[in-house]
Amino acid sequence: MQQRKVYLIIASFLLAIVIGAGMIFAVSDKRATVTNAPSEVVPIEDSATESTEDILGKSEDTDTSSEIKDAFQRLFNDTIGLFIKEDLHITAIGDSLTQGVGDKTDKGGYVGILQRTFEQTEDRVKIDNFGKRGNRTDQLLKRMEDPVISASLENADVVLITIGANDIMKVTKDHFTNLDYEDYSKAMPAYEERVKEIFQKIDSLNPDAEVYLIGFYNPFEENFPELKDQLGTIIKEYNSIGEKIAQDEEQHYIETADLFQNETADLLSDDYFHPNEIGYGKVAERVLESIKPVIQEEEEDEE
Template sequence: MSRLKKARQILIDLGLFIGVILGVFIIWQLFMPRPNQIQKTVISTRTSQKRINTKKQKTLQLVAIGDSLTHGVGDESHKEGYVSLIADQIKQVTNHPVKTTNYGVTGDTSVQIEKRVRSQKSLQKKLSKANIVTLTVGGNDLMTVLQNNFFELNQSRIIAGQKKYQAHLLTLMTQIRKYNPEAPVFILGVYNPFYVYFPEITGMSKAVAEWNKTAQAVADDFKTVYYVDSNRMITRGDGHFVKQTQSLAKMDSTQLKKTLAANENLNPYISPDDHFHPNHLGYQRITKALWYVMDAHKQTWD
């Protein structure tokens, strides 16, 4: 090949090489993000992350309404019983801060709780902003029916009391829904605090079971209202019972007090101060039952 042809071939090859380089450069320029595009992408990513973090930090408003169990009577730690415990559980699992407002009043029946919901402006305001509502109710209604017939339970009186309780609970739930139609409501059932001391009084356990059926039925009548079975977590304690030399029902008050004092630790979940309300361990058990139901319906409040 002559020198001229070789030079010409070199020029052609060089041109092709330069063309390829230019092509790659042009394509690179077309598809490579500009600095402002990179900045926008970074800002967008940070904004998305910020939104995620904001969601995680949303403060949940928990409004607790009810009787002495919401108040936390019997809790030797003096930390509002299950209310503070369930708030801690929510924080631990979801990372959401939780603000609780406690409207528990010792001794209140369903009628009295409903009256407070209907008349207290501060309660109504808090309730309207609640993400979660808990309710303890029914124990005092039941004890009102049983107080004069504890050892000889009148079945007809219990049935009549149950019907009244159902009507009152329906009215109460209607009032709660008036101020907050959407937030899930968790109704905690009642339990038999005397079971380990009076296992022979089967009517008491039957009355508790019927009361809880009523709460379950009312819960089923409303959207996002759930029943929590506290009875099975508290009533039977650790499975031991009072060693009786005679029927507790036939003891005089002095004998009864001595027997209860000697056996005060048989139900480790009931306060020895009154043999009625849960102690701190008892409230932990109630919280466990509550969380089980709350977790199953997490989509309604998280």
């Protein structure tokens, strides 16, 4: 009975987040509904080179946090000396974490941070962002049929994915009045099949692409400690599914849970769920570090 009560609290809270986020980001969602239109795909090509100070100054227009400046500086430093592959193409697909919901600068979250960092190099890097708030695995699979998204995937060197959090939300909403851990457990096999299908669909479009599934974190650790253990277990198991599939498909998994551990109060946006600019900066750093081996041009052997 006590466990059932805990899951009812979880259900109530998650639904409150869904409703609240829907109101806060209504304008953002309207724009997101057309992300698969050609006009929404913004490649990074032939952009004017800016200094690090210019980029940092732009971020200060909306937030003067030294932590944001530090994140940009670390990312910029990480790109110095990198011989990035010519005409590198990165495609990002998934949910609100790809779209960048929670980023008050409205510059695309971790994907936007990577984009602005690559603009500092002299290499031609193209990034397509098809993140859409609320996407579940089944919805992402349908969106991958879109000609614009599939064409981008076909030409991508690197594919970045965030997906899964809304699948957990759906279980919560579907069993709101009688929620139990078993409801999440029963949904896991179907979730596993859909994630596997996402990887396989990308492989069928582009067998040469390097695919990175980005894990999700527990946003309730600090702000809502009473939900920490129960939701932490659920999130960990869903992440484990994604990690295993990535390994089975000989692709990549990027852990992010450790980045937010004991720091959610500082790294989350006002909805207590999505990252803020600083949180997205940490994700961007982790992603860049993970993809470095595949975005660098192989050095020619000296004769």
